[in-house]
Each structure stands twice: as structure tokens, then as C-alpha cells.
Amino acid sequence: MSTPTFGSDELAQFRRTFFEECTELLADLEERLGALVVSSSDVESLNAIFRAVHSVKAGAGAFGYTVLVGFAHRFEALLDRLRDGKAELDERTLVSLVAAADVFSALVDLARQGEVPADDFGADVAEELAILLGSETAPRPAARSPGSAAEELPASKEKTYRIIFRPNAELFRRANEPLYLLRELKTLGALAVDCDLSRLPSFETFNADDSYLGWTMTLRSDCSPDAIAEVFEFVDNECVLTIAEADATEAKPDEAAPAIAASSKPTIVAPSSPSESKPAESKSAGKTGSISSIRVDxxxxxxxxxxxxxxxxxxxxxxxxxxxxxxxxxxxxxxxxxxxxxxxxxxxxxxxxxRMQPVKSVFSRMPRLVRDVGHKTGKDVRLEMAGEQTEVDKTVIEELADPLTHMIRNAVDHGIEDAEVRLAAGKPAEGVIRLSAQHAGSNILIHVEDDGAGLDRDRLLAKATEKGIVSANVKLSGEEIDELIFAPGFSTAAAVTDVSGRGVGMDVVRRNVQALGGRVQVTSTAGKGTRFTLVIPLTLAVLDGMVVAVGWEKYILPLTSIVESFRPGRGQIRVIPGGGEVVSIRGEFVRLIHLARVFGVSEAVTDPCEGLVVLIELANGSKLGVVVDELIGQQQVVIKSLQDNYDPVPGISGATILGNGRVALIVDIEELTRLYDRNVRIADATTRPMAANA
Amino acid sequence: MPRKILTVDDSRTMRDMVSYTLKGAGFEVLEAEDGLKALGILANHRVDLIITDINMPNMDGVTLVKRVRAGGPHVSTPILILTTESGDDRKASGKAAGATGWIVKPFAPEKLLSVVNKVCPA
Amino acid sequence: MAESQDLPSIGPNSGPDIAAALTRQFISFRVGDDEFAIDIMAVREIKGWTETTVLPNQQDYMLGVLNLRGTIVPIFDLRCRFGLGLTTATRSHVVIIVAISGRLLGLLVDAVSDILTVNAADIRPVPDVDQPIDNAFLAGIIPVGDGMVVLLSLENLFANHGPANTAVAA
Incomplete structure (x- = not known):
């Protein structure tokens, strides 16, 4: 195998490109693999999977990832047989393909990390592939690299070769040019050429596209016969070629040397060689390449x-x-x-x-996941996807993978019932999970929906009570009970299963989503299913914000959450027992939260009727009235992280720099109620028993 | 005028490597990611050599070779196919379609240049 | 900072290079009547005090954040950190921007005094005495003339400000 000798910089760059490409290819492979169905003949998918494996293999070869190449070779061979219809895509084969994809992907990861896999890495899977391939496609020995033999042979003394080269008539049709071959031969040593014109037809029957000439040559060279054969490598099957070592005495090098001039003879036919034609060249004038995209670091x-x-x-x-x-x-x-x-x-x-990219790259991993988890749990589940082309910032896409994986896994494991249960409930045995994405203003909306049993509120409540997340005497609405699955430390798994019982709960999902400036909510109907909705900003870099003043401070509220703002009249405000305040708006009572009190800002307006109430809708659909001094204005702000240089600040999701150069904080509205309960209510009513969620 | 080469491969890595090597040797390089796009480029550009991968979406290399050889300004332009070492049968099918020669992947830059010069010398 | 602490052993042929490696530089500054010093390698810049944006529900000594050419930098009141009360900051007060463990932060001090070049061997350990400042912050004592400058350990000063927040809020 030849080893590339690119410079290290170039090689590093190619390697980067290669791994970037691998990521795309593997995502495509996953997607296609996920779409494969037993005993189908989806040749298009098989072709695409084959190409992905093949492309990775080619690149891996260039960088010397031999284990990866070896594995890819078997993987590819099986795919090749499948797409040619020589092997059948049965359950066992499909499972093997999935396993092979895993090993393959792991090998790519190892290569990416610069690690050399253990010798027996993925050996069981490779073994299984070999079995499926049968003996006939056992890995063949690597083909001898042409020319290597010539290089390896020790330099031998000069010999004289007699070479007869008589091309078939159609040699030119493949743009092979005898003249080039003769010139190449000349580089090997002293060459004498004798042109055989005997096959030239009469002028009337002469076809300019055909080859009529033949050559008999004498070459004095220290090269091996293989090196001579290599010159004719590409025309091997289109000519009569004999290479023989001539009797040393027969050669007359002194005569041979002047005879080199004879090699100009073939140029007689050169005008008939179409490769020399020039007239079309002007056609290309003015037009440039049709390159429509570039890659940028x-x-x-x-x-x-x-x-x-x-x-x-x-x-x-x-x-x-x-x-x-x-x-x-x-x-x-x-x-x-x-x-x-x-x-x-x-x-x-x-x-x-x-920076925008379709969510497809994340979605494409899910069919595979559904099948895997379905397999492990013994459930029959179908995944339907929509809106894969919806675009969102690249960083957001990367952060979506974990929460989505978790929710989909949960949906299969806990959402969808066992087949018997489904049938008993009058549902089809096969469960359906729908994953969809769409744009909504400056957000992307992602739904994960299952047609399973829905959340078991009794069990949720019992569990939350048992874990001390809610106190026994608190009355919760159905929606509030559903919300409990997001509570920290709450695990929905009744039994720890192989699939979901890893101590990671929906609270982590919510945290991840919130870290993206998004929110996640759940709606559930008993017996009908559960639906999670993720609302995530399209980009992490900018935010449409409302700048509000509170005392001397200015804060940014995310515009997407703001319903309206108004100055309430006295009659709209009610103080409720327990120290809270509500505002009545169009017959709805909304809890009031003073930003100044949550954040401990002095010299702020304390009477809502003298300030403003900003009505906000939270992720769970509930509303909140945030009391501020005044609105400064709406502004698109560039989000800066506080956490580059400091620790997370509760209630603050980030910061931005205002026009005057000062820092303004972006309010994490989802945290406000919790903070208010913790910081304000407790301080206000120290004589009262603590709130359940303190 | 520098010799102009069209490289056709669905793998960016391969295109990059081929293109980098050829450009370094003074060739002008056009790139296409599949056979169909290559035909589009060939309709507008006259090239001195085509280097194509075999396995590509939309239109594979063998079909591309057949289409080029079927007629048009590039009917006698040399075409090299990129093939892996295991691809003896692919070499044959490429050759049958009308390819001039082949380059075995992975290739050393020197090997690529020597094959290019073999079928398309300056 | 770390590299300046890995002092090379003195060989028989210690030339001027080795001697240079044995000296360390510190910026000394004043908080109240006391002189402190920090390793000059940690200092990124020194600027006059400007109003900060207050972060809610933080320790008293956490004064808020500043915009330092597009980067948000937290500012700490050293006097308050030492438990000596809040500084009433004016334009004449100084903020020293330092880098600790990959993070930038600002230290509000009264004034910057000097740059000290000290022979590493002259840095004395901190004696175990009763004083208002927690010993953990102190990395050593540098004698200067008749007096002394207290060398601060920035890592220890701000290693734990994260958990402290939650303690206050809870």
C-alpha cells in the first residue's frame, strides 16, 4: 500500500476534512440504516450506506487507519452483496449491519482521537460479517501495488528486451495514446523503435478513430520486465503485448541509440489522434466553475x-x-x-x-435509537418524523442531541405500552412516536409525541410525595402533577430498566433545554399519549429582548415570552393570604412578582400601579406578571456568557452590553417564581411554615 | 496555459487531496461531487483530463465515463478512475466503459502525478 | 504562575539566566493601611474604577460585572473579601484585572503601589498568628525595607466563591 507523502500541515487539514466528512457520512448511514426494513430490497438505501462506508474507507486508507479500512472492507462487502441481491436482508443480517455500524462509528471515533484500536476490537462483529459473507468473500490478500515489485527488486544489470506492442483498433476510444507509452518506455533506458505500418488500410477505408500501427521495440535497461509491463498497464487488454528478454548478443546499442529518432514515426498518425484537437477550446472562454458552496472553518x-x-x-x-x-x-x-x-x-x-443547519443531522440518529430501544424492550414502535429540514444554529443542534435522545428513549420505554396492553386498549400493537420540528418566530418548536398510555398522575404524585418533592397535604392540579417529572431527583421509571434506568431524569432534559435559553413542557392525556414540546431559540448568539428599568438597574426580558405590558389600576391588584399578590386581567388572575424584590434592587417602584406589569408566559403555559419600573425599549441584544469568568447566577441566563457600554443582565424568567419563593416569600413570612418546594 | 483537470468524487477529503496535489503541480482543477455535476461542468468547460471516483450518488463514475465517451467535446479526453485496491472488477467495468486508466486509492501524491502525466503529458 | 514556582536547582555553574529565573515579580497594592502583592504573571491590566452592573443575590464582596472590551468580567472588593467592610469606590480606586485558572476577574483595591522584584529565597512563610485575614489567602511575606508586603494566593481567595453564593441564597 502506498503511503501519502503530503506535508504535515496539509495532512492535518485533510484529516480534519476527513473527520468532518465522516460525521456527515455516519449520520447519513445511521439514517439510512434506520430506514431499512427486514426482507425489503431498498437498493437506494443500501447503495447510500455502501457509499458512506466506501468513502470512509477510502479516506481511512489515505491516513493509514488500517483497522478501520479492514473493518470497512468486510462491512462494504456485505453491503455490496445485499445491494446486488446476492444476499438477503433478513433479521440477522439487519442486526449485524446495525452492530457493524456501531463498531464502524467507534473505529472512526478512535481514529479521530488518534488512538489505535485493540487488535480484537469489534472482532465478534467482524466475525459475524465474515460468516454472513460466507467463505467466498473471505478477505483476499491485498493486491500487489503495481510497480512496487520493480522498486523492491534489487538493481540488476542492464538487459535487452524485445517488446512487441500491437494495439487493437479501438485503443483511441479510451483516450490511450501509444505515443505517450513509447515516450514513457524511453525513460527506462535506451530504446529503438520500429513501426509496423502493415495494418494501415487504404485511404478510402481509413478510420481516423482507429488504431492501425504496431511497434517492435528494443529496450536496453536495468529495469525488470514488470516495470515494462507497468508502462502498458492501462492498455493491457487492448493490445497484443509481448515482452521478452533478448539474447544479449542480438542487441546493438550503438545502433539503437540513433534509432530513437524513429519514435517520431508514430507522429504521422498524430493528427488522427482526437486528443490533439483544439477547436473547442474557445467554448470555455468567460465561463467560470459552477461551484455553489464553500467550506469554512x-x-x-x-x-x-x-x-x-x-x-x-x-x-x-x-x-x-x-x-x-x-x-x-x-x-x-x-x-x-x-x-x-x-x-x-x-x-x-x-x-x-x-451558522444555520437543518435539524436533520440530529433527527437522523433517532430511527436507529427507536429500533434499538424497541428491540431491547420488546416493543413494536414506529417513528414518524417531520420538518427535518428546519434550520437552527449549529451549536443548538449539537445541544439538542442529548435531550432528544433521552425523550425518545423514554417515550419508547415508558410511553408506549406493551403490545398486549395496547391491543387490550383497542390500539394497534405498533406504537407510534412522532418527532417534528418547525419554526415559530425566532424559536424552533420541537414536538416529541407518543400514542402511549399517557402519564400516570397517581403514580407520579405518590412517587413525588414519597421522595419528599411535594408534601402530602398540597393539592396539585393535573398539569402541576405532570410537571413533577421535571423535578430534580425525580425518576419516572417504576423499575430500573436497562434502557432508561441510568439515573438521568427529565430534570436533566429541562436543564439542558434551559441552558439553551429554551423551555420544555409536557401535555398528557390518559390512554392517548404524551407530548413534549421544546421551544428553543434559533440561535444562542442573539436575543430579541425588552430592556426594562428596575431602580438603577436595567434588565433584559426575552421578548418571545412577553404577552403584553400594562399599568394596572388599583382595582386589579389583590393581596392574597400568605403574602402574595395577584393582578386580574380579563378575568384571569395572574401572580405578580416584583423583579426588584427577587433581585434585591433598592430604590425601585414598589407599587405595581405606579410601575408596569409585564405579562409573561412561561414554558409550562402559565402566566406571570413581572413588576418593573418602566420599559426602556425593544432591542436585539448579543448574548454574552457570564459563565466564562464567573459562576451561574440564579435567575440570570446571560448578559449583554448595552449601547452605553454597560452590562445588562438577561432575566431567566423560568427561574423567577422559584427564586421569589425562596428569597422573598420566606423572608416576608418567616412565621409561616415553609413552602413545600423550599 | 495550464492543463485543466476535472476531479469527480463525492468525498470532500478525496477531492481535496486530488485537487491539492494537482494544483501544487501547476494544474488548474475543477471539482464536481457526482457524475451529474461533472457533466454539467463538462458542458461549459474544456478539460484535459477527468479523474473520477466510481461510487457516487446521482450518477456513478462508470455511467459518467459512458456518457462522456458517448459523444461531445470530451469523447477522447483521458479519464482516470479512482478505485480501491480491492476493486479489480471495478477497474474492468471502468475500463469497459471507456476509462483510460485508473489510480488506486489510497495514493501517494507522486503516484497520482505520475499517472496523470502518463495519460496526459504536458 | 506555575512555571515561576518550579524553581530550578542551582548548579555549580549558575549563570545570570538562572539568577534571573530565581527572581520573581509582583505587583503590590494598598487596601486600607496594608500592602499586598500578587504575582505579576497573573495581571492582565489595571484600570480605574467604573460602575459595575450588580449581580443579584451574591456575596457582599462580589461587586458585579464590568464590560472589558466585550468580555464580561466579575469584580471583587478585596477589602470586603478580607472581612474589613465594603469599599466606597470612587474614580481614584483601581481595579486590577487578573487571570486565575483561565478566568478573568477584577480586584478592587485602593491604589497600586509598586512592582517588586524579589529573590525567591527572600519570600518568607506566613507565621501562624491571629489576624483578621484568613491564613488560607496568604502565600507568603515579602520584606520590603523596614516593612513587609503580604503575598496573596489568588487561587485560594476565589476558589470557593461559587458555592458561597448558594449558601447565601438558601
């Missing part, structure tokens, strides 16, 4: 995103300084600033769009 894109973020801030700062300056009523300057603001916004949108 993610680091560069990130830098661009950051730079544009800084630009947005700088632009906002400049605009603010202008407004505060004496010239703020200059119409031309005003127009200029507006134009600049518009351009900046547009630029930012363009840059953000670069």
Missing part, C-alpha cells in the same frame, strides 16, 4: 459572528451618543444613522444564517 464563522456582535454594540453606542449630542436633530445625520442601523441588522442576520 467554524472558528472563522464564530469570529465573524463575534465581530458582528461587537459591531452591533458599537453601532448602538454610537447611535446613543448621537442622540445625546447637540446635533441630534440633523436630518441628514439621522437618516445616516438609521441606514447604518438597518445595514448592521441585515449584516447580523446574514452572518447568523451562515
Amino acid at each position: 467554524l472558528y472563522r464563522v464564530d469570529r465573524l459572528v463575534n465581530m458582528v456582535g461587537e459591531l452591533v454594540i458599537a453601532q448602538a453606542m454610537l447611535a446613543q451618543q448621537f442622540i445625546e449630542s447637540r446635533d441630534h436633530d440633523d436630518p441628514a445625520a439621522n437618516q445616516g444613522f438609521e441606514h447604518l442601523a438597518g445595514l448592521t441588522r441585515e449584516l447580523q442576520e446574514c452572518v447568523m444564517a451562515i
Whole structure:
């Protein structure tokens, strides 16, 4: 096997490309594999899987990942037989393909990490592949690399060869050119050429596309016969070729040397060689390559995103300084600033769009997961997917994988009932899980839905009580009970199963989703099924925010959660026993939370009727009235992480830099109630018993 | 004028490696990710050599070779197929379709250049 | 910082290079009447005090965050950290931006005094005495003229501010 001798920089770059490509290929492979059904003949999928394996193999070969190449070879061989219809896709084969895909993917990971797999890595799977392949396709010895023999042979003394080369008539049809071969032969040693014109037809029957000439040559060289054969490698089957070692005395090198000029004879036929034609060349003038996409290092894109973020801030700062300056009523300057603001916004949108990718790359892993878990739990489950092309920021996609995997696994393990139970309930034995994505404003909406039994509220409540998550005497609504599955430390598994019993609960899912600035909610109907909805911002880099003032501080509320804002009249506010406050709006009572009190801000408005109430809808659909001093305005802000240099701050999801250069905090509205209960209510009513969730 | 080569492969890694090697040797390189896209490029560009993978979506290499050989300005342009060592039968089918020669993957840059120069010398 | 602590052993032919490696540099600053020093390798910049954005429900000594050319940097009041009460910060107060374990943070001090070049061997251990400042913060004592400068261990000062937050909130 030849080893590439690229420079280390190039090799590193190719390797990066290779692993990027592997990720895509493996995702595609997973998806296709997930779609395969026993005893079907989905040749298109098999072809695609074959290509993925084949592409990885080719690249792996280039980088010397021999174990990967070896495994890929068997995997590919089986796929090849399947797509050619020489093997049948039965249950055993399908299971093996899935297992092989696992090993394959693991081998790619090892290679990516620069680790060499153990000798017996995936040996059982490889063995199974070999069995399925049968003996006839046992790994054949690597084909001898052409030319290597010549290189390996010790240099021998000069010999004289007699070579007869008589191409078939159709040699030119494959663009092989005898002249090139003769020239190449000449590089091996002293060459004498004798052209055989005997086959030339009469001019009337001459076909310019056919080859009529033959050559008899004498070569004096220290090369091996193999090296000579290699020259004719590509025309082996299209000519009569004999290479023989001539009697040394027969050779007359002194005569041979001048005879080299004879090699110009074939040029007589050169005009008939179509490869020499030139007239079409002008056609290409003016047109450039039809390349429609380029690949860019993610680091560069990130830098661009950051730079544009800084630009947005700088632009906002400049605009603010202008407004505060004496010239703020200059119409031309005003127009200029507006134009600049518009351009900046547009630029930012363009840059953000670069990072957008379809959720397909995550969704495509799910069919496989459903089948695996279905297999383990003995359940018959079908996965339906929609909206795979919905685009979302690349970082969001990466963070989606874990929560989705967990929810889908849960849906199969806990959501879908056993077949007997389903049949008894009048449902089809096969359960259905629907995974869908769609855009909703600046968010992506992802639904994970099953047609299973729905959440068992009695069991949830019993369990939560038992674990001390709720106290026994608290009355919870059905929706509040459903919400308990997100409570920290709450595990829904009645029995610890192989599938879900890993101590990871839905609380982790909710945390993950919240870390993305999103929310997750659940709705469930007994006997009909459960539906999880994830609302996640399309990007982690910017946020549509409402800037509000509280005392001296300014906070950002996510605009997507804001329903409306209003100044309540006295009659709308009620103080309820226990120290809480509610506001009545259109017949609905909404709990009030003073941002100033949650965050301990002094010199803020304390009377809601003198400030403003911002009505907010939380992830679980409930509403909250947030009391602030005033609204400053709506603004798209660049999200900065607090956690780069500090620890998470409860109630704060991030920060941004305002036009005046100061930092403003982005409020984590989902945390507000919890914080309020903890910090404010307890402080307010120290004589009262603690809330259940303290 | 530099010799112009079209490389056709659905693997970016392979395209990159071929393209990098050829460009380094002074060739002008066009890239296509499958046979269909290659035909599109060939309709607008005159190239001196085509290097194509066999296994590709939309249109595979063998079909591409057949289409090119069926007529048009590239009917006698040399075509090299990229094949793995295990691909003896693919070599044969590529050759039968009208390929000029082949390059075995993985290849050393020098080997690629020597094969290119063999079928398409300067 | 770590590399300056790995002091090379002195060989028989210690040249000027080795001598240079044995000296360490510190920035000294004042908090109240006391002089403190930190390793100069940790210091990223020194700037005048500007208003911070207060983070809710934090320890008293956590003054909030600043925008340092697009990076959000938390600022700590050293006086308060030592349990000596909050600093009433003015424009004449100074914030030293330091990097600790990959994070940037700012230390509010009264004034920066000097850059000290000290022979590593001259740094004395902290005697075990009763004082308002927790011994864990102290990395050593540098004698300067008649007086002394207390060398601070930044890692120990801010290693635990995370868990402390939750303790206050709960």
C-alpha cells in the first residue's frame, strides 16, 4: 500500500476534512440504516450506506487507519452483496449491519482521537460479517501495488528486451495514446523503435478513430520486465503485448541509440489522434466553475459572528451618543444613522444564517435509537418524523442531541405500552412516536409525541410525595402533577430498566433545554399519549429582548415570552393570604412578582400601579406578571456568557452590553417564581411554615 | 496555459487531496461531487483530463465515463478512475466503459502525478 | 504562575539566566493601611474604577460585572473579601484585572503601589498568628525595607466563591 507523502500541515487539514466528512457520512448511514426494513430490497438505501462506508474507507486508507479500512472492507462487502441481491436482508443480517455500524462509528471515533484500536476490537462483529459473507468473500490478500515489485527488486544489470506492442483498433476510444507509452518506455533506458505500418488500410477505408500501427521495440535497461509491463498497464487488454528478454548478443546499442529518432514515426498518425484537437477550446472562454458552496472553518464563522456582535454594540453606542449630542436633530445625520442601523441588522442576520443547519443531522440518529430501544424492550414502535429540514444554529443542534435522545428513549420505554396492553386498549400493537420540528418566530418548536398510555398522575404524585418533592397535604392540579417529572431527583421509571434506568431524569432534559435559553413542557392525556414540546431559540448568539428599568438597574426580558405590558389600576391588584399578590386581567388572575424584590434592587417602584406589569408566559403555559419600573425599549441584544469568568447566577441566563457600554443582565424568567419563593416569600413570612418546594 | 483537470468524487477529503496535489503541480482543477455535476461542468468547460471516483450518488463514475465517451467535446479526453485496491472488477467495468486508466486509492501524491502525466503529458 | 514556582536547582555553574529565573515579580497594592502583592504573571491590566452592573443575590464582596472590551468580567472588593467592610469606590480606586485558572476577574483595591522584584529565597512563610485575614489567602511575606508586603494566593481567595453564593441564597 502506498503511503501519502503530503506535508504535515496539509495532512492535518485533510484529516480534519476527513473527520468532518465522516460525521456527515455516519449520520447519513445511521439514517439510512434506520430506514431499512427486514426482507425489503431498498437498493437506494443500501447503495447510500455502501457509499458512506466506501468513502470512509477510502479516506481511512489515505491516513493509514488500517483497522478501520479492514473493518470497512468486510462491512462494504456485505453491503455490496445485499445491494446486488446476492444476499438477503433478513433479521440477522439487519442486526449485524446495525452492530457493524456501531463498531464502524467507534473505529472512526478512535481514529479521530488518534488512538489505535485493540487488535480484537469489534472482532465478534467482524466475525459475524465474515460468516454472513460466507467463505467466498473471505478477505483476499491485498493486491500487489503495481510497480512496487520493480522498486523492491534489487538493481540488476542492464538487459535487452524485445517488446512487441500491437494495439487493437479501438485503443483511441479510451483516450490511450501509444505515443505517450513509447515516450514513457524511453525513460527506462535506451530504446529503438520500429513501426509496423502493415495494418494501415487504404485511404478510402481509413478510420481516423482507429488504431492501425504496431511497434517492435528494443529496450536496453536495468529495469525488470514488470516495470515494462507497468508502462502498458492501462492498455493491457487492448493490445497484443509481448515482452521478452533478448539474447544479449542480438542487441546493438550503438545502433539503437540513433534509432530513437524513429519514435517520431508514430507522429504521422498524430493528427488522427482526437486528443490533439483544439477547436473547442474557445467554448470555455468567460465561463467560470459552477461551484455553489464553500467550506469554512467554524472558528472563522464564530469570529465573524463575534465581530458582528461587537459591531452591533458599537453601532448602538454610537447611535446613543448621537442622540445625546447637540446635533441630534440633523436630518441628514439621522437618516445616516438609521441606514447604518438597518445595514448592521441585515449584516447580523446574514452572518447568523451562515451558522444555520437543518435539524436533520440530529433527527437522523433517532430511527436507529427507536429500533434499538424497541428491540431491547420488546416493543413494536414506529417513528414518524417531520420538518427535518428546519434550520437552527449549529451549536443548538449539537445541544439538542442529548435531550432528544433521552425523550425518545423514554417515550419508547415508558410511553408506549406493551403490545398486549395496547391491543387490550383497542390500539394497534405498533406504537407510534412522532418527532417534528418547525419554526415559530425566532424559536424552533420541537414536538416529541407518543400514542402511549399517557402519564400516570397517581403514580407520579405518590412517587413525588414519597421522595419528599411535594408534601402530602398540597393539592396539585393535573398539569402541576405532570410537571413533577421535571423535578430534580425525580425518576419516572417504576423499575430500573436497562434502557432508561441510568439515573438521568427529565430534570436533566429541562436543564439542558434551559441552558439553551429554551423551555420544555409536557401535555398528557390518559390512554392517548404524551407530548413534549421544546421551544428553543434559533440561535444562542442573539436575543430579541425588552430592556426594562428596575431602580438603577436595567434588565433584559426575552421578548418571545412577553404577552403584553400594562399599568394596572388599583382595582386589579389583590393581596392574597400568605403574602402574595395577584393582578386580574380579563378575568384571569395572574401572580405578580416584583423583579426588584427577587433581585434585591433598592430604590425601585414598589407599587405595581405606579410601575408596569409585564405579562409573561412561561414554558409550562402559565402566566406571570413581572413588576418593573418602566420599559426602556425593544432591542436585539448579543448574548454574552457570564459563565466564562464567573459562576451561574440564579435567575440570570446571560448578559449583554448595552449601547452605553454597560452590562445588562438577561432575566431567566423560568427561574423567577422559584427564586421569589425562596428569597422573598420566606423572608416576608418567616412565621409561616415553609413552602413545600423550599 | 495550464492543463485543466476535472476531479469527480463525492468525498470532500478525496477531492481535496486530488485537487491539492494537482494544483501544487501547476494544474488548474475543477471539482464536481457526482457524475451529474461533472457533466454539467463538462458542458461549459474544456478539460484535459477527468479523474473520477466510481461510487457516487446521482450518477456513478462508470455511467459518467459512458456518457462522456458517448459523444461531445470530451469523447477522447483521458479519464482516470479512482478505485480501491480491492476493486479489480471495478477497474474492468471502468475500463469497459471507456476509462483510460485508473489510480488506486489510497495514493501517494507522486503516484497520482505520475499517472496523470502518463495519460496526459504536458 | 506555575512555571515561576518550579524553581530550578542551582548548579555549580549558575549563570545570570538562572539568577534571573530565581527572581520573581509582583505587583503590590494598598487596601486600607496594608500592602499586598500578587504575582505579576497573573495581571492582565489595571484600570480605574467604573460602575459595575450588580449581580443579584451574591456575596457582599462580589461587586458585579464590568464590560472589558466585550468580555464580561466579575469584580471583587478585596477589602470586603478580607472581612474589613465594603469599599466606597470612587474614580481614584483601581481595579486590577487578573487571570486565575483561565478566568478573568477584577480586584478592587485602593491604589497600586509598586512592582517588586524579589529573590525567591527572600519570600518568607506566613507565621501562624491571629489576624483578621484568613491564613488560607496568604502565600507568603515579602520584606520590603523596614516593612513587609503580604503575598496573596489568588487561587485560594476565589476558589470557593461559587458555592458561597448558594449558601447565601438558601
